[in-house]
Amino acid sequence: MSAPAISRTPPAQHEAPPARVPRKRSASAAATSLFLWGYAAIAVLPLLVMVVNSLRTTREMAADPLGLPADPNFASYSKAWVQASFGTFFTNSLLVTVSSVVLSTTVSLLAAYALARSRSRITSVIEAVFLSGLMLPVYLAILPVFYLLDGMGLVDSKIGLILVYAALSVPFSVFVLTSFFRQLPEELEEAARIDGAGSIRMFWNIMLPLVRPAIATVIVFRFVPIWNDFFYPLVLLRSRENYTLPVGLTTFFGEYQTDWPTLFAGLVIATLPLVILFLVATRQIVAGLTAGMSK
Template sequence: MTAAPTTRRPDSLPPVVSEPRPRRGRRDRGWAAAMTTTALWLYAAVAVVPLVIMLLNSLRTNRDLATQPLGLPLQPDFTSYQRAWIEASFSTYFLNSIVVTVSSVVIATAVSLLAAYALARAKGRLMSVIEAVFVSGLMMPVFLMIVPIFYLLDSFGLVSTRTGLVMVYAAVSVPFSVFVLTTFFRQLPGELEEAARLDGAGPFRMFWSVMAPLVRPAIATVVVFRFVPIWNDFFYPLILIRDQQKYTLPVGLTSFFGEYQTDWSTLFAGLVIATVPLIFLFLVATRQIIAGLTAGMGK
């Protein structure tokens, strides 16, 4: 340890030991961390407040909502959930959203995983051009693609079908998924593939058993970032679906809005039903990302 600096007094008295000055950098970092934590908690509180209001209002009647919009459900009423699920055909909309969203995410993730692995490991000008084509899909506005998409699906007889909607969502999700997964694959060392090849693993075995498990955090990220916008999308189902029995949740929610009166209690109940899968997905995906990162650090 370095001795503290001493100061010699002129009158032959014992030297006075000066105290070391505290480092300002460490204190500044502590204040910055505290302010960042406070800002994040405030943001979380602001984000949670609308969800709490939505849940509380779903347990109240329309009369209570009209007289006291921000009141508390002193006598919770669950009939709004029954009306939303049965009378408003919300069970059908919920099933349509589950089928369309899960199918789209699974297809897009599977295709993007194979394409990203090939782009990350192959070298050449052709692969660079293919990667640029994939990335260019991120710059295409949704509203500019709807007319050619509609005519393309109409030529195959897929308008107003869940299959056509799944194909559109899967195709739109591929560019972002390929971009994220390619970045993760390029960070993996090539020695892993060489070791697997020496052990007798073929290309598919090498990809499925060695490389794919190492990018689980990227897969979870892709699933979350594509599941949420597809689940909440209103534009494509409104244009491509004409049969009410094939509506997804965002389009089905419009049935609660009338010309002269709106069933607010049932609407809030429908919003809660539509939000629960997203909350569950975020909880599961967060655990998967942390588990994948921890497993990679342990290895």
């Protein structure tokens, strides 16, 4: 008799049922998402009203303040840019803000890298000096700053305003960038030195790309307050052709207080760079703020 055939088919394996998300957790996530979307809608609504009203006429706004434009008209933008000197204010703000941020970020990168890699005892003293700039209200220094710039002949000068903003931005930038440089392993620099890379090449080609999220965070967090600052331009600038947007808006509102479409067009022009900046740098900002939270 032949032996019975032995089945070589492996026993069926029972697949584990998919894990179910607890109802409490899913409900909490849905409530959180709903709250965030509602908050976003509330935050965006004034911007939409501002843009829509800039495309309407004064008569339409008087009849229906929250209505839609019957015939969208971009003439208010041309009027705000040319007749109201908004183009000059915008150019001055862009020049002052970009120059200040670039200058302060460049200086802060070099200082932060040196502080993060130095082993000297004086490093802690220098770092404490930088941190002290975050503890003192910047507006308390307006008199010394004014007399200093007056002695240098830089009052009513965009160069003087750029230097002031750059100096005020350095403490915060150094504080943020130093913490990022300290998180980078020193083995990267040792490997670069073995390959024959010099200090400048190592800093430019290796260190800077690794701290890109921190650089984006510093740029955004310094660009916004400088762009919106009203105090220092009001004190340090005297001629209309040197006014930045916040100071220019005061004269703008006085001259065009009854021309609502032009006022809204000016506000849209003043807000647009900030919106573009956040849209472009959002991913880098999130990466910079969350760096170091997980290993």
